[in-house]
Amino acid sequence: MALLAGLRVPARSLLRAGARLRDAALGRWERAAGGGGDGARSFGSQRVLVEPDAATGVAVMKLWNPPVNSLSLDLLTELVISLEKLENEKTFRGIILTSDLPGIFSAGLDLTEMCGRNPAHYAEYWKALQELWLRLYQTHLVVIAAINGASPAGGCLLALSCDYRVLADNPKFIIGLNETLLGIVAPFWFKDTMINTIGHRATERALQLGLLFRPAEALQVGVVDQVVPEGQVQGAALSAMTQWLAIPDHARQLTKSMMRKATADRLLTQREADIQNFVSFLSRDSIQKALQVYLEKLRQKKG
Numbered sequence: 001m002a003l004l005a006g007l008r009v010p011a012r013s014l015l016r017a018g019a020r021l022r023d024a025a026l027g028r029w030e031r032a033a034g035g036g037g038d039g040a041r042s043f044g045s046q047r048v049l050v051e052p053d054a055a056t057g058v059a060v061m062k063l064w065n066p067p068v069n070s071l072s073l074d075l076l077t078e079l080v081i082s083l084e085k086l087e088n089e090k091t092f093r094g095i096i097l098t099s100d101l102p103g104i105f106s107a108g109l110d111l112t113e114m115c116g117r118n119p120a121h122y123a124e125y126w127k128a129l130q131e132l133w134l135r136l137y138q139t140h141l142v143v144i145a146a147i148n149g150a151s152p153a154g155g156c157l158l159a160l161s162c163d164y165r166v167l168a169d170n171p172k173f174i175i176g177l178n179e180t181l182l183g184i185v186a187p188f189w190f191k192d193t194m195i196n197t198i199g200h201r202a203t204e205r206a207l208q209l210g211l212l213f214r215p216a217e218a219l220q221v222g223v224v225d226q227v228v229p230e231g232q233v234q235g236a237a238l239s240a241m242t243q244w245l246a247i248p249d250h251a252r253q254l255t256k257s258m259m260r261k262a263t264a265d266r267l268l269t270q271r272e273a274d275i276q277n278f279v280s281f282l283s284r285d286s287i288q289k290a291l292q293v294y295l296e297k298l299r300q301k302k303g
């Protein structure tokens with residue numbers, strides 16, 4: 001009930017949620033894609049819905065982890081599985097990554113996974129996040145983020161890891177790596193991903209100040225590539241996809257790898273140390289206190 005109290009979604013969505021939870025309990029669910037007629041079927045898990053269109057080779061991947069699509073351990077795991085499945089299907093060349101929750105793309109890392117747990121849990125959680133980033137950042141598929149809501153911190157990382165970003169024009173849809181505002185530090189691979197997108201100086205300023213950009217600023221600094229009216233974000237992402245898919249796959253994929261491999265390798269060569277850093281950083285009393293205070297503030301916002 002407490003979870004439901006936090007939901008700000010219409011009754012229709014609650015019914016849909018109920019159906020998904022039921023189906024998830026039965027294992028992976030599948031349903032026919034609306035009138036596609038091309039044999040493509042939606043598939044997914046409890047928190048990730050994938051709507052593949054075999055005719056175009058593009059799948060829409062929707063995050064659904066109420067209330068704010070925080071990147072819980074379960075969501076991270078389900079995202080990796082869905083990505084892997086699409087990568088293994090030869091018919092698919094592109095993914096549109098978006099949210100199935102109104103007004104939120106992703107609230108970033110799930111603070112409840114980082115607060116009051118034990119070191120083994122922190123290690124497992126961080127490894128899952130590394131896994132998702134390594135896969136998303138290096139996937140041979142074209143990934144376009146259709147950002148239809150707020151996207152702080154880890155939500156911004158998700159978007160930055162895509163090949164192209166379209167943001168819906170709403171001043172509430174802020175995006176950025178705001179870790180310093182929480183008293184924590186963006187890890188080097190978050191920082192590298194942002195540098196590769198907007199350059200060193202802009203990243204230095206954004207990271208130190210924990211800047212969360214509104215759409216016009218996000219476009220200006222280059223955090224996103226396009227800003228479109230709300231309601232047009234998925235259509236605009238699909239249009240952009242046409243341009244990306246017009247390029248021969250082998251040439252585009254080799255170029256993507258050439259641009260991104262060194263950044264990914266930097267994490268791959270020190271993965272274990274990065275996990276240990278995270279665990280020891282998070283195990284400090286001062287960090288736990290800062291996170292608890294921040295979480296409490298978020299919870300009291302409504303009260």
Ligand SMILES: CCCCCCCCCCCCC/C=C/C(=O)SCCNC(=O)CCNC(=O)[C@H](O)C(C)(C)COP(=O)(O)OP(=O)(O)OC[C@H]1O[C@@H](n2cnc3c(N)ncnc32)[C@H](O)[C@@H]1OP(=O)(O)O
Binds near residue numbers: 108178185277295300
């Ligand atoms: C010496 C140096 C060594 C360096 C070593 C490095 C080590 C590494 C250090 C660690 C680095 C970690 C990197 C962290 C990345 C992150 O992503 S941290 C998470 C950051 N996210 C945020 O700050 C976003 C917080 N949320 C919001 O701002 C808002 O919720 C929203 C997304 C803008 C949505 O607003 P609104 O629609 O008004 O919803 P709310 O009412 O605020 O929230 C609804 C409920 O959801 C809960 N919630 C919100 N965000 C989170 C979250 N990220 N995790 C878990 N839960 C969240 C919120 O508490 C509400 O809950 P209830 O009150 O219970 O309903």
